[in-house]
Amino acid sequence: MDLLSLAHFFFMFCLIFLEITISSIRVSKLDTVSIAPENLNLALETFRFGLMVESHGFPAEAMVKTKSWGQLQSTVSGYAQRLELIENQNRRRSITVSCLYLFSAIGMVTFGRIELKNRIRQQKFKDVQPSTEI
Numbered sequence: 001m002d003l004l005s006l007a008h009f010f011f012m013f014c015l016i017f018l019e020i021t022i023s024s025i026r027v028s029k030l031d032t033v034s035i036a037p038e039n040l041n042l043a044l045e046t047f048r049f050g051l052m053v054e055s056h057g058f059p060a061e062a063m064v065k066t067k068s069w070g071q072l073q074s075t076v077s078g079y080a081q082r083l084e085l086i087e088n089q090n091r092r093r094s095i096t097v098s099c100l101y102l103f104s105a106i107g108m109v110t111f112g113r114i115e116l117k118n119r120i121r122q123q124k125f126k127d128v129q130p131s132t133e134i
Contacts, residue, residue, distance in 0.1 A: 010108040017101040037080040044073055
């Protein structure tokens with residue numbers, strides 16, 4: 001691989017790493033934590049309270065004690081846990097990919113410098129060799 005190709009790869013990885021870093025900074029500037037799992041868990045309680053306020057005669061307390069309500073609540077709770085797990089996995093994946101881009105860029109620079117030194121050394125060796133023509 002020639003030096004120009006290494007330089008192209010290096011700049012490509014640097015730009016990708018920079019884009020990931022900038023988007024990560026933009027998200028962190030919001031100073032918000034994802035509350036989607038908590039909102040999902042509270043959705044049923046919010047629904048129950050809203051139903052009690054809107055329909056005074058509706059037996060909301062009796063509804064909460066039914067088997068169907070329990071199944072619905074466990075399903076929604078499972079979805080919330082899964083969403084939280086996916087968010088954590090995405091965060092870890094983003095950190096891992098960023099580190100891999102950084103290490104790739106460092107590796108490309110290192111190998112590029114080694115290649116350049118080898119070429120300079122070969123050029124000097126060619127210049128120093130005496131000609132053996134008769």
